[in-house]
Amino acid sequence: MKRKKHLLIAFVIAVSFLLVAPVDSRAQSVLTRPVEFVCHAAPGGGSDLQARFIQSVIESEKLCPQPVAVVNRAGGGGAIAFAYVAGKKGDPHVWLTATTSFLTTPLLGKSKYNYKDFTPITNLAYDDFLVTVRTDAPWKTMKDLVEDAKKRPGQIRTGGTYAPGTDALIDHLIGKEAGIKFNYIPYKSGGEAMIALLGGNLDMFYPNPGEALAQMEAKKVRILGVASAKRLEGAPNIPTLKEMGYNVSMQQLRSIAAPKDLSPEAVRYLEQLFKRVANSANWKEKYIKENMLAWDYLTSAETQKLWDSNNEFCARIMKEMGAIK
Amino acid sequence: MIDHLLTGFATAFSFSNLFFCFFGVTMGTIIGVLPGIGPVAGTAMLIPFTFGMNPTTAIIMLAGIYYGAMYGGSTTSILVNLPGESASVMTCLDGYQMARHGRAGAALGISAFGSFIAGTLSVVGLMLLAPPLAAFAISFGPPEYFALMALGMTLVISLVGDSMIKGLISGAFGIFLGTIGMDPTTGIERFSYGIPTLLDGLSFVSVSVGLFALSEVFEMAEYAIKPPSYIDKISNLLPNKEDWKRSIMPILRGSAIGFFASALPGAGATVASMLSYATEKKLSKHPEKFGTGIIEGVAAPESANNAATGGAMIPLLVLGVPGSGTAAVMMGALLVHGMRPGPMLLDKHPDFFWAVIASMYIGNVMLLILNLPFVGIWARMLKIPHVILIPLILAISSVGVFTVNNNLIEVWIMLLFGVIGYFMNKFGFPAAPVILALILTPRMEDAMQQSLQMSHQSISIFFSRPISLALLSVACVSLFSPVLRYLWSRVKKQ
Numbered sequence: 001m002k003r004k005k006h007l008l009i010a011f012v013i014a015v016s017f018l019l020v021a022p023v024d025s026r027a028q029s030v031l032t033r034p035v036e037f038v039c040h041a042a043p044g045g046g047s048d049l050q051a052r053f054i055q056s057v058i059e060s061e062k063l064c065p066q067p068v069a070v071v072n073r074a075g076g077g078g079a080i081a082f083a084y085v086a087g088k089k090g091d092p093h094v095w096l097t098a099t100t101s102f103l104t105t106p107l108l109g110k111s112k113y114n115y116k117d118f119t120p121i122t123n124l125a126y127d128d129f130l131v132t133v134r135t136d137a138p139w140k141t142m143k144d145l146v147e148d149a150k151k152r153p154g155q156i157r158t159g160g161t162y163a164p165g166t167d168a169l170i171d172h173l174i175g176k177e178a179g180i181k182f183n184y185i186p187y188k189s190g191g192e193a194m195i196a197l198l199g200g201n202l203d204m205f206y207p208n209p210g211e212a213l214a215q216m217e218a219k220k221v222r223i224l225g226v227a228s229a230k231r232l233e234g235a236p237n238i239p240t241l242k243e244m245g246y247n248v249s250m251q252q253l254r255s256i257a258a259p260k261d262l263s264p265e266a267v268r269y270l271e272q273l274f275k276r277v278a279n280s281a282n283w284k285e286k287y288i289k290e291n292m293l294a295w296d297y298l299t300s301a302e303t304q305k306l307w308d309s310n311n312e313f314c315a316r317i318m319k320e321m322g323a324i325k
Numbered sequence: 326m327i328d329h330l331l332t333g334f335a336t337a338f339s340f341s342n343l344f345f346c347f348f349g350v351t352m353g354t355i356i357g358v359l360p361g362i363g364p365v366a367g368t369a370m371l372i373p374f375t376f377g378m379n380p381t382t383a384i385i386m387l388a389g390i391y392y393g394a395m396y397g398g399s400t401t402s403i404l405v406n407l408p409g410e411s412a413s414v415m416t417c418l419d420g421y422q423m424a425r426h427g428r429a430g431a432a433l434g435i436s437a438f439g440s441f442i443a444g445t446l447s448v449v450g451l452m453l454l455a456p457p458l459a460a461f462a463i464s465f466g467p468p469e470y471f472a473l474m475a476l477g478m479t480l481v482i483s484l485v486g487d488s489m490i491k492g493l494i495s496g497a498f499g500i501f502l503g504t505i506g507m508d509p510t511t512g513i514e515r516f517s518y519g520i521p522t523l524l525d526g527l528s529f530v531s532v533s534v535g536l537f538a539l540s541e542v543f544e545m546a547e548y549a550i551k552p553p554s555y556i557d558k559i560s561n562l563l564p565n566k567e568d569w570k571r572s573i574m575p576i577l578r579g580s581a582i583g584f585f586a587s588a589l590p591g592a593g594a595t596v597a598s599m600l601s602y603a604t605e606k607k608l609s610k611h612p613e614k615f616g617t618g619i620i621e622g623v624a625a626p627e628s629a630n631n632a633a634t635g636g637a638m639i640p641l642l643v644l645g646v647p648g649s650g651t652a653a654v655m656m657g658a659l660l661v662h663g664m665r666p667g668p669m670l671l672d673k674h675p676d677f678f679w680a681v682i683a684s685m686y687i688g689n690v691m692l693l694i695l696n697l698p699f700v701g702i703w704a705r706m707l708k709i710p711h712v713i714l715i716p717l718i719l720a721i722s723s724v725g726v727f728t729v730n731n732n733l734i735e736v737w738i739m740l741l742f743g744v745i746g747y748f749m750n751k752f753g754f755p756a757a758p759v760i761l762a763l764i765l766t767p768r769m770e771d772a773m774q775q776s777l778q779m780s781h782q783s784i785s786i787f788f789s790r791p792i793s794l795a796l797l798s799v800a801c802v803s804l805f806s807p808v809l810r811y812l813w814s815r816v817k818k819q
Contacts, residue, residue, distance in 0.1 A: 214667025
């Protein structure tokens, strides 16, 4: 008797699932059920904040007929999120935050899936890197630093996130361009590296503008240059490394990816959706400006090109560094 | 300062601030009770919600979630040996034993009062000591962290239990588990066998829930039919005078340890709660009773993890650098409002700083009022028969562990460690050293590699810096004190 009752309950539950599932398919839109916006990093980081901001813009301006939920699938330098999203072939309801680790983790052989296993949707911003030293450091300019570094190779302590992330790439590029060698010390996060810089345990560090400018205002740090092709809009008095004769230009991407094999309509739909996000006043004023990012909006095809060129660039540098063969 | 604080209270007492403070601490308590979703994920989920608020209200609410979670975390630790968040693991050791002896009420009560005292003291500390403590925090470089973790590692010995050999085997097992994952400097994979989940190391939550809660569930299953005798006698719902006498010093010491340790971004609330538990055991006249269900063993770690909330705000508010995951979420929320946390924050926005401080006093009072009436209700949960309680714990643990990274492999890891924990229990191997070593090893290794990179592979860096040298000396004393004491007693006999 008892067992029959259990079977009955199980049956009712099963049927109710079947009833719920097909209801949404009546809708005409590309998106027929809630969107899972996968963030490859843990809560609290830059990518997580970006994903949550996009979610709030989409919701407050009603840009999408379906709710969007941010889901963190952190771990393995992004490999866990990449594998999850790559497995959802053809599904426009799964989006992924893609930064430079989207290219470097597969290059290092830590992820089975590389950027070619995804559909590019857009790139929304670039984050720059600032060459930063303490205010009481002896180097007033990049030239002072390079001269000093030539006198004592391997003595100046630079740092950043775990090797070989973007910070390590920049470190290598500066060293190569200027013909010097630093002593690179990896830290778990940008925050820890900043504390090490302030406390004198690092001499130089490459924070993003959003991390460094508050310290600059308080005169705790001095910024020797920015590692990008043109000067920052929010801080035009900082020279670029290129102007000073060091051809170092690298930016962190802030792209959105979706699984492979999306229908052309779905790609067009998502391009339009993100175009509206990128052009919203909220996004430009509160996210881009406050985090000192460079605004961008690219179509799917343009994003593909951006990824191709960045991937080729990262692969070349990492080979030089000996990080990959 | 008094003026500032009064203005702060005036702001914090506005209706919306009071409401969101209450909302934050209530959410925090719930997040703390549920395993898996810790304060970091809890605050991150509410980030879009804060975009419409003013920055002060947003941080009042997010901070409320943070310290509220520390109150809630003790509940399931005490009742069913299930750590609600990682800083509550140590509370399991004596809290659960107290519950088994019918003293769940006293354990829950002392953790609520201890949390209140420690939480309030840490706000006082935040108010008075923030700038000098921030200066102290940045003076901690990799060699100092290495020395601090080495000191923590010597405390493994104080957690070994009856058999030194078995305890040390447990500790060594924990160190091994702590080396799983990617090498921090070279990126070389260790023991990960191509499983991406293992690249960042074993998740502390999965392992601790497995070793504590699941192993206990398996143990319970042996007695599922016959209810054990302890469930009938749930007496004295609140701590009595004797409890208070024994707890007050552990609460005060726990508050100090929690506050100072968490101001260091590389340490944090979990390490602080472990240090305070081990310290109490070292100082106690009856160390052998720790782990059998004594109230000091609950009071110390629960105070430490609450005091940690005030300390963890210091790097964020004074330096503008987030010292913990939750602080990073708060920083994100502030940036969106055009408020850039940094060294200038105190000068530029004193009203914000003082309103947050004032709200933390209010929030702690709210939490005490909120939590005390529940003590009786929670304690009665123990009357739930095992046939219902066991699947309930299994379900809550699995869902909780899954939500950490939305990753099913974590659930398998938890189950595996449940089985390991069950057999460890049967053969008398203590679980606490595994957990302590697991959390300290990766931090110690990072710090060691960074230090050696700094010094071009010379170990003299650990002895040439004063703070590092002092901490290592204390570690040596802690390590050899049992030997010295033994030798001394031999000498005295002769």
